[in-house]
């Protein structure tokens with residue numbers, strides 16, 4: 150079971166390093182800071198990510214497992230408290246890329262789309278973004294998908310299909 154969880158942590162480290170690089174590149178345009186929770190929504194994650202996060206929470210934030218679930222607004226993340234993340238070191242990959250310029254293939258599959266938080270990049274020129282300063286979200290999503298598939302194959306008893314997602318808040322019980 151642990152091989153894919155270790156691979157998940159390695160992928161997460163790789164993403165953290167790239168996000169650090171992006172922060173340096175864009176620091177003059179980023180409004181992201183502690184206290185802003187606009188991105189903190191009630192996310193679902195793949196089983197491999199769910200189990201990796203659960204394992205880390207059990208070690209680093211055991212009090213979370215015993216606490217009553219936060220009575221947050223509908224649609225807000227259950228781990229948000231006083232506008233801050235209570236599982237910051239264990240937060241999922243999606244939370245690590247919030248606010249940055251993300252590139253994804255559109256639903257029709259014929260065009261790349263760029264998105265970022267509207268509080269960031271308020272005064273950049275149209276040609277500001279290029280291949281060297283964006284986050285290719287589909288690339289990393291594909292890596293996570295493959296990793297999750299291997300995890301499910303190695304653990305058939307989990308009984309999930311490869312597209313199943315689990316609400317992150319379920320770690321709290």
Ligand code: SF4
Nearest residue numbers: 189226228229234244
């Ligand atoms: S896990 Fe933390 S960073 Fe991610 S949405 Fe929840 S509170 Fe926000």
